[in-house]
Amino acid sequence: MSFALALKRAVLARRSGGLQLLLMYLSQAINAVFPLLIAPLVVRKAGVPEFGSYSLMLVASQAALLVSEYSFDAVGPRLLAAKPRNVAESDIGRAVLRNKLALFPLALLVWISGCVMLRIEITLPAFAGGVLVLLGTALQANWYLVATHRAKYVAIFNLLGRLVALTLIVAALSLKLGPGWLLFGTGAGMFAAGAVVSVKTLGFQTRTSLMPSVSLLGQGRSAFLATAGASLQNLVGVGLAGMLGGASGAGAYAATDRIARSASGSLKPFFLTIYPRMAKMHVDSPAKATRLAALMAAIWLIAAAPLVLATYLWGEKLLLLLYGQPIPGAAPILTILVGWLAFGVANNFLGIQGLLAGGRDRQYLHAIWSGLAMTALFAGACLLLRLPVVDAALAVLVGEAVVFVALALKFWNMR
Template sequence: MVYNINSLLKNKIFINGMWLYILQIFNTVLPLLTLPYITRILGSSQYGVFSFSLTFVTYFQVIVEYGFNLSGSRKLALASNQEEKSRIFTRITMTKLILCVMSFIIMIVTAFLLGLDEKQLYLILILFTIVIGTAIQQVWLFQGLQVMKYITIINVLSRTLSVLLIFLLIRDSTQVYLYSALYAVTFLFNGILSATITRYKLKIQFTSFSFKDIISELKDGWHIFTTSAMSVVFSGIGVTVLGLSNSDSTIGVYSAIQKVPYIMIMMFSPVGQAIFPRISQKFSNSFDDGIKSVTRILSIILPIIGIVSFIMIIFSSSIVNLIYGKQYSAYHSLMLPLVLWFFLSILNNFLGIQSLVSSGYQKEYGIAFRISVIAIVILNILLGYNFGAYGVAYATMFSEFVLTLSLVYQLNKVKSKIRRNYSTLC
């Protein structure tokens, strides 16, 4: 037993996985620690301006990330020598920098076409630091080389410092620019340090490249990019619609309250990641074994999620008041559709990721996901413009329900296909 534990602790995959898990926790949870404080200090109006600007910039961040976290790390994992690693590093880094410049131009043009006011324009310029940091950050490289401890330590230090500075320096609602700078500079700091470690610790250097290399990298990451882009649209379209049609205060209230079920979804994420490999093994035995495994785990988790959802709805007023204060508690009824969105999101993880993806039917999952993205865009435009924050909240819930129906349809279609193949063989 002791030998097995020691072997596990020395296993490079296990160690790298633990560092990656710590990185995900700090990237997701630590910034949320400032949420109750910052929503009170800035107020719903200023927090709304910040939230819209951040969502706007996030669209361009995903363009620069493109999908290299998966396509790039895979290439590095298969690289046989230092020269090849340097060549991959050069091609992907230069592609990201080109995408960064293009994103900046598109962002400014889009901002003027949308008629964003002066404050929003200044904020997106400050928050574009996130995109620059993403362009030079090398998470994909550390992941591919299985040396995640470097980037994790950098992230932990920089995000901890950022959180401390926010608590120390942000004192009133006029400091939204400073808050944005403290929020964004973490990404730039991470990028600079990771580039330094890449050069001097890992000995990976820039090499020559061609325009054809850039095109090749864009082609390789295209499918991953489109999926990532749709996910960003799915999560950000509500705030975007509100930003173009409602007051800053409305945006701030919705953005703050929406974070509560979002945190709950993030808390489930490690559970989904932990059971995915095991369920994938069951599906490799047979489709029926996989479905039985998913059903068994779902029968345990879904009632717990149901009870948590019920409690969150019943005590929504107290929860919102406790976290954000009285300024936000008047809108506690937004929790109803958003908590139902949380419940359906967990269910859809089992129907989609744990069932379709783990059994090798990624295409069917992609079809269902694209349908839900179309639904959320249309519903947000229709309901958001007419009913404000409540319209966006219910649009989010309804689109998640559309995803549920689409996943059930795709899953039943896969089952029918497998039964037909089995009958043919018999």
């Protein structure tokens, strides 16, 4: 191969990667704006308690998604990176989709159990919304689109789903139909996007058996336990706030949580884009991949410090501007959650890009569950002593900090 041809291919590859990242950011801009648009809309139209009930329903749905999503988003790109030449990319994508759908009944059972535990009334629209959320997420294959360099579909389908959801939620608020219909609108949008993704990109064959592949589930067992622990760590806050302060407490927590998660979501396209590349780098040069993950985590923590300080100084004004009314106790929760965000993103660099992408699932698993155990202990103390809602945010922050310390120690031992 001539030098000119090699240079041309390198330039085209770099342009392709930059375009993919740009499209992913367009997609995530849609995802980030949606919760920041919906949360103030629900609070202004229906009040903080109504928003709290809707948020608790979403928590139950997200807990159920831990089952149906398993660890396929982490395992899928690794399978593509190491696939034999005689295996088509679409075969791997369809295998993951079949396994997601096979786990749907168990996920639905988890959703119902979560609603009962959080004392959520399961109305017909709420049940239909929960089903649509689970099915829509199962049908989505963003990891596959990114790994196969078709990020434009992620942006298009996300926009479609968000527009459907926004239209239905606005209609439900106008008719004062209750939080169950808000969940239905959210689920309908997710299902619309997921259905188009599965048909357009994977061509799912309904004749293929829906029984889960034991081999595929076995490969992702440790990754599933790790990602489930990380997700539970994120879900504890709203649920604990609801137990401590009822729907109003959950609403105050969720109002600040939406801001922190939108900030976190702005980095998600970057993570989705680099994960397949990090998985490939771990195959070609493990030491280089490990050093790069540690460097990105260190740079992020330095950059996050001013963000935490700014939230401490102007958090209350930001909440008033966004929601149009003061939310008692929300400002200190926001500051704590931004601190949680700082540790959480660093843990993504160290844990997901540094360990999970390289197949070191068990090391990531140990770190995550160490933090989750600390969060559970803190949450138990909050419930036993009936502490204020702000302590729910502290429980999440302490757990995330423990995860960071555990991951940092593992990287120190790997040098």
